[in-house]
Amino acid sequence: MQKGLIKTEEEIIFMRKLGKTLSGIFGELEIIITPGIKAYDLEDKFLELCNKEKVIPSCKGYKEGLLPPFPTGLCMSINQQSVHCFPRKGVTLKEGDIVNIDTVISSNGLHVDSAHCYHVGKTTDKRLKLIETSKNALYSAISKVKASTKIGSISQTLQKTVEKEGFNVLKDYEGHGIGYSMHEFPEIPCYGNKHDGPKLKAGMTICIESLICEGDDQVINTSEWETEMADGKDFCIFEHTVLVTKNGFEILT
Ligand code: MF3
Numbered sequence: 001m002q003k004g005l006i007k008t009e010e011e012i013i014f015m016r017k018l019g020k021t022l023s024g025i026f027g028e029l030e031i032i033i034t035p036g037i038k039a040y041d042l043e044d045k046f047l048e049l050c051n052k053e054k055v056i057p058s059c060k061g062y063k064e065g066l067l068p069p070f071p072t073g074l075c076m077s078i079n080q081q082s083v084h085c086f087p088r089k090g091v092t093l094k095e096g097d098i099v100n101i102d103t104v105i106s107s108n109g110l111h112v113d114s115a116h117c118y119h120v121g122k123t124t125d126k127r128l129k130l131i132e133t134s135k136n137a138l139y140s141a142i143s144k145v146k147a148s149t150k151i152g153s154i155s156q157t158l159q160k161t162v163e164k165e166g167f168n169v170l171k172d173y174e175g176h177g178i179g180y181s182m183h184e185f186p187e188i189p190c191y192g193n194k195h196d197g198p199k200l201k202a203g204m205t206i207c208i209e210s211l212i213c214e215g216d217d218q219v220i221n222t223s224e225w226e227t228e229m230a231d232g233k234d235f236c237i238f239e240h241t242v243l244v245t246k247n248g249f250e251i252l253t
């Protein structure tokens with residue numbers, strides 16, 4: 001196994017503290033998500049909070065393959081927009097929208113990653129159900145985490161929880177390990193069978209992503225980084241960084 005996948009006690013203490021910071025930042029952002037707020041106000045607030053907490057917004061300038069550096073600290077997608085969309089100038093959130101905020105912070109070289117979906121003011125019952133389902137799927141999947149469990153158990157739980165409610169999971173994107181890199185082993189798909197995949201080990205830190213959609217799971221690119229649901233229906237993500245322990249798990253974010 002690749003070096004560094006099993007975190008030391010010191011690294012765990014550090015990621016736990018960083019995870020609390022990220023959770024606090026989400027709490028601050030949630031307060032200002034109201035109809036009329038500009039997408040870029042959330043980005044500015046996020047960068048201000050990172051500065052105050054002395055942490056690095058890992059997404060800003062992040063390089064992957066041949067893609068241009070990621071432009072912002074937040075990933076933000078509204079309604080049918082899907083993974084890796086970013087806040088753009090001139091965009092305002094309106095009553096009834098759902099907004100996904102996915103972001104990563106780092107300090108001392110270690111990263112933590114989390115995502116939440118919020119509704120802006122009052123929204124439809126269908127959108128509320130989509131949000132509840134994505135959140136429930138994440139927490140059900142997290143409850144499976146412990147040393148020796150196969151990754152497939154997480155994947156199967158995500159898929160079953162979501163499909164039972166008549167929604168779908170994305171197949172083109174997935175959760176991942178995290179540590180000194182934002183993305184490391186193992187890959188954690190949102191679909192599969194509990195007997196599949198490598199086994200979790202105590203001391204691994206993993207990001208479980210509940211990537212779900214209202215309609216068909218097909219996504220299309222709208223820019224080099226950005227995607228949206230091909231059928232124009234809603235997308236919803238919740239994500240936590242989770243520590244694998246001998247007997248279970250600890251949610252770090
Ligand atoms: N949770 C997202 C992911 O793991 C965070 C992406 S940050 C970005 O893909 F910089 F790559 F956009």
Ligand code: CO
Binds near residue numbers: 113175176209239
């Ligand atoms: Co992630």
